[in-house]
Amino acid sequence: MQRYVMAIDQGTTSTRCILFDYRGRLAAVVQREHRHHFPRPGWVEHDAEAIWRDVERIVPQTLAQAGVSVGEISAVGIANQRETTVLWDRHTGVTIGRAIGWEDTRTQALVEELSRAPGAEQVIQRCGLPISSYFSAPKIRWALDHTPGLRARAENGDVLFGTMDSWLVWKLTGGPDGGVHLTDVSNASRTLLMDLTTLSWDDELLKFFDIPPAMLPGIRSSTFDFGRTTAAVPGIPITAVLGDQHAALFGQTCFAAGEAKCTYGTGSFLLLNTGTDPVRSTHGLLTTVGFQIGDEPAVYALEGSIAVTGSLVQWLRDQLGIISSAPEIETLARTVTDNGGCYVVPAFSGLLAPHWRGEARGVIAGLTSYINRGHLARAVLEATAWQTKDVVEAMNADSGLDLATLRVDGGMTANHFLMQFLADVLDVPVVRPMVAETVSLGAAYAAGLAVGHWPDLQGLRANWHRAGQWLPDMDAEHRESEYENWRRAVELTFGWIKT
Secondary structure (H helix, E strand, O other), X not given: OOOEEEEEEEOOOEEEEEEEOOOOOEEEEEEEEOOOEOXXXXXXXXXXXXXXXXXXXXXXXXXXXXOOOHHXXXXXXXXXXXXXXXEEEOOOOOEOOOEEOOOOOOOHHHHHHHHXXXXXXXXXXHHOOOOOOOOHHHHHHHHXXXXXXXHHHHHOOOEEEEOHHHHXXXXXXOOOOOOOOEEEXXXXXXXOOEOOOOOOEOHHHHHHHXXXXXXXXXXXXXXXXXXXXXXXXXXOEEEEEEEHHHHHHHHOOOOOOOOEEEEEXXXXXXXXXXXXXXXXXXXXXXXXXXXXXXXXXOEEEEEEEEXXXXXXXXXXXXXXXXXXXXXXXXXXXOOOOOOOOOEEEOOEOEEOOOOOEXXXXXXXXXXXXXXXXXXXXXXXXXXXXXXXXXXXXXXXXXXXXXXXXXXXXXXXHHOHHHHHHHHHHHOOOEEEEOOOOHHHHHXXXXXXXXXXXXXXXXXXXXOOOEEEEEOOOOOHHXXXXXXXXXXXXXXXXXXXXXX
């Protein structure tokens, strides 16, 4: 009997359920977009209960689409948008307000206050992350400070915190009726609260951020018996949980130190496998847990997080109306031979790696009356490549390695102009795999590995096939000249917001 592995991919803009067969091919996929809420400038929220209702719908629909039964599903793995913070009542399962999204910057003033507090310098040493509104801890603290009575309930254990993975695992395994409250090391490493070496919640960090430990989920390895589903479709073992970018690293089969991938979605995230020892960044990157398989040592990664890439194209479409659909941007960009001296730096809510400037705001630099829609479209696409180069330069400096090849995935990889420009500015080959849904695939691979559906990592590597490759073809002098212009444009964004 043919058997399948299911992945639930809870992303920033949508939730997908995908079935993969033994060769890693898609057997069925169902997707539902969810609404973003922007109640104030800088606030980005999701309705976690609406997302759960989406999961309840799409899981049985995926099985029906493939014509398979629960008994043919070996396991399910969950991948999720990271850092997004959900708080809910342990006894009722009702969420406390909306989930605070990873892009949300309402905590910027708190972050600046914490950055000046005694012990702030120890935070990055313990967890590998800078104090930033990007991560979960300031979001939790903000909710505790701004919701009457919430702290007392949290200290009593009546309020639970989770990133989206914990919320879904809890709901899938019973919710108030026996649901398990767990997360994995990859998601826990994004909270500012986990010790990178012990892989456990750190008492000093909890004290620094003033967060009650009773509200935190238990930390497990990325492949673990998280329980069986009792909701959506009952009876499926949940055997893997991974933050989405860590799942993509796994799905791209970057199992060895020195292998790297970049996922191009709403934002873009470049991860470099650094092996079983954490590499401390001195160039503005994040030290994070890549993944942990069962009882094996954790595999660490350096990460460069870019907040705005695909969402910049959406902005051009939805806010400015310059294009009516995302694919149109490539056609428009090709109507000109260069950017006309125009550079777009999309610091809509600050800049992440390698700058970490929460006060930065976006600019369009180099505008003249010569600039037309085509130049602007081209500059929007080029911004993604230049932001990637900023991260790669930092990654090469931190790791002591020179990136040889970049494996890419995500929706933006369908844009051939962008992929070629990326190869040109990085001066390395850019390679796209046959299965572009590497986040979902990585969650499925990890889940299947846990139950013996796939025998080992080499078996997973055998499933990886190249679908596209772009080779660099840009004059080195021109590359350096354009990169210098980009860096000057980035500097213009600094210091815009005064708190």
